[in-house]
Amino acid sequence: MAATDVVTRRPLLAPRQQVAAIRLAIIAVALIGWQGLALSGLLYQDVVPPLQAIGAALVALLTDPGFYADLWVTLYETLLALVIGGGIGLLVGVALGGSRFTGEAFEPYLYYLGPTPKIIFFPVLIMWFGVGPGSKVAMGALSSFFPVALSVAVGMRAIPAILIRVGQSFRAGKGQMLTKIYLPAMRAPVLNGFRLGFGIALIGVLLAETKLSNQGLGFQVIRNYQHFDMPAMYALLIAIFALSILANAAISALAGRDAGPARPAVSN
Template sequence: METQLSFRSIMLARIALLVALLLIWQFGSVWSGSEFYVSTPSEIAQSFWQVLRSGELLFHASITTIEALSGFLIGGSAGVLVGLVLGRSRILADILDPFLTAIYSLPKVALAPLFVLWLGIGIEMKIVLAAVTVFFLVFLNTYTGVRSVSREQLTVIRLMGASEHQLMTKLVLPSAITWVFAGLRLSVPYALIGAIVGEIIASNRGLGYLISNAASKFDTPGVFAALIAIVVLTMLLNLAVKILERVLMPWKAAEEHREVTV
């Protein structure tokens, strides 16, 4: 029978695993002579502290945050809206299905040069690239959630005289909201990917620029320092989505609490 560990025990196990991995990396890199290629945690920490103390990291991270967050909000909102509309209109979904499938199958990174031609190398290009990347993830999850609503429940509510607006607000949205937030959580790192890829292709600021600039100087610790900043930023955005999910879905938090206490 599986036993549950306390939160403190889990945190201690995580810290121990992290320390072990860092020690293996540190001494393994020095012992194998591959510091130039994989660096060491101590050099990465030093590089991270230098760009943080100089204010350079916060400046570039703020630019990437604006781009990713704007793209996330625009793409996520459009994905939810289109998913709701097509989920409720089977005819419209059948008409648009091959077009959406064709665009979805296209790697979004391949669109970056086209966006550069259309929008230039400013912040708008990164926002659009992030929004397009996020849109399809949120759209597909929302569409699936709407289509999975019980047909029997829809029929019963219609027989009771409910309007389309009442169907959406009282049944469809509450039923599909779990799918919506699943799509939003999945799309957080992809919003950052869109923004960072745009910065690597054409930009002189942002975390993507920090990575490409450090790589051009063969500064491996600098590359890893920028990657750590991206990981931290992704975790913060994921935390914001989880908080919003708890606010809009309080019953889920209550269910998780009951599962922990059982």
């Protein structure tokens, strides 16, 4: 029997490099398509400005101290909204996931209200919290509550029963069960819920700032639109997009550090 040598060809790029190359290709195609549309004359040049105009506006934006002041306002409102809405969502998710009766009774309401555009509640929030930062924070908190609560409820149901029995065998209280058993065991769902919550909270805060505000990134966006300064508006949208990417990457990195099953640490 003749031996047949099989030659295995190695790919030119590693899998991660292939993914990075595809991502860069998508960005390049999008930029080329945008530039082609801007130079084609099919739309008004002011509506679709060329890349060099947007690049110049982006440089001007990043060197403007006012941008960083508005960035801090939006970031502060978003983080405070995430702490409030996410914290309440965490407790509600634990309650829903820890009790079958409670979950069946109340969780459907979260699924019904979750997809509802939260901007329709903004007039009510203005009456409750005023026209200052309170209504924007409340808008973001309301938006972030639902993804956190639903994600935590699903994570609670996925906790191995043996971990819960270990905590009960040590006669752990409710606080100890939450901090020593529940949260370590569902770290990934909790972080994923907060990752989604941050993005939705940011959307809620930005929408509120476009409606009623004199500061913040949302206010800058609507101001540039009203002045028909399209390059500045697109540059600001790029900055907001980059902020979302960085925040999601940071939370995803925390979720990715979850190594192995959670080990309960219950003390008497």
